[in-house]
Amino acid sequence: MTAISLAPGATLMPGYLARDAQQRLLADIDAVLRAAPLYWPRMPKSGKPMSVRMSNCGPLGWVTDEAGYRYQPTHPETGIPWPPMPEMLLAAWRDLSDYPAAPEACLINHYGPDARMGLHQDRDEQDFSAPVVSLSLGDTCMFRLGGTRRADATRSLRLASGDALVLAGEARLAFHGVDRILQGTSTLLAQGGRINLTLRRVTRPSD
Numbered sequence: 001m002t003a004i005s006l007a008p009g010a011t012l013m014p015g016y017l018a019r020d021a022q023q024r025l026l027a028d029i030d031a032v033l034r035a036a037p038l039y040w041p042r043m044p045k046s047g048k049p050m051s052v053r054m055s056n057c058g059p060l061g062w063v064t065d066e067a068g069y070r071y072q073p074t075h076p077e078t079g080i081p082w083p084p085m086p087e088m089l090l091a092a093w094r095d096l097s098d099y100p101a102a103p104e105a106c107l108i109n110h111y112g113p114d115a116r117m118g119l120h121q122d123r124d125e126q127d128f129s130a131p132v133v134s135l136s137l138g139d140t141c142m143f144r145l146g147g148t149r150r151a152d153a154t155r156s157l158r159l160a161s162g163d164a165l166v167l168a169g170e171a172r173l174a175f176h177g178v179d180r181i182l183q184g185t186s187t188l189l190a191q192g193g194r195i196n197l198t199l200r201r202v203t204r205p206s207d
């Protein structure tokens with residue numbers, strides 16, 4: 001496995017999941033999405049819908065609406081607890097996180113051809129000593145990675161189907177976003193588009 005260090009703490013593993021593993025993971029995610037359908041999240045205050053649809057699995061899910069960003073144990077539209085995290089995701093976390101406790105949230109982002117995600121930090125968690133582990137499926141995206149201050153220089157890189165990205169240590173609070181999706185770059189998703197799975201520890205483990 002090649003691991004490319006993008007910046008201190010930021011590691012890209014191109015092709016971390018082989019095609020058959022991507023297909024198995026996608027089947028697991030399809031099952032999750034049947035129980036916890038993708039919905040349109042809304043921006044805090046304005047209530048403006050985002051261009052990315054979302055769902056979650058695991059004990060906690062990240063949600064956003066007029067009331068703000070937060071983690072909660074239930075789907076905001078169905079009120080049902082998020083489905084458990086598929087074993088493949090737990091295995092990827094054990095392999096990549098170097099963190100002693102299990103992840104609590106897996107955010108599922110679905111990008112259609114025109115979806116994007118503005119530059120932001122992942123900072124709604126209590127424990128920044130745990131990394132953010134991200135897996136990509138489907139169409140390649142142009143991903144932007146910066147430093148821990150919004151004004152820091154950024155670099156642009158491609159995230160392709162099967163790639164893993166880990167933001168740990170100094171890069172745990174790095175600004176990042178998705179500039180655009182490169183339509184038609186993968187045949188994994190029958191309808192096209194991109195799915196990103198972001199695994200996170202939310203609470204501090206009790207010892």
Ligand code: SIN
Nearest residue numbers: 109117134178196198
């Ligand atoms: C995110 O930061 O929530 C998503 C990143 C990605 O789609 O790769």
Ligand code: FE2
Nearest residue numbers: 120121122176
């Ligand atoms: Fe993020």
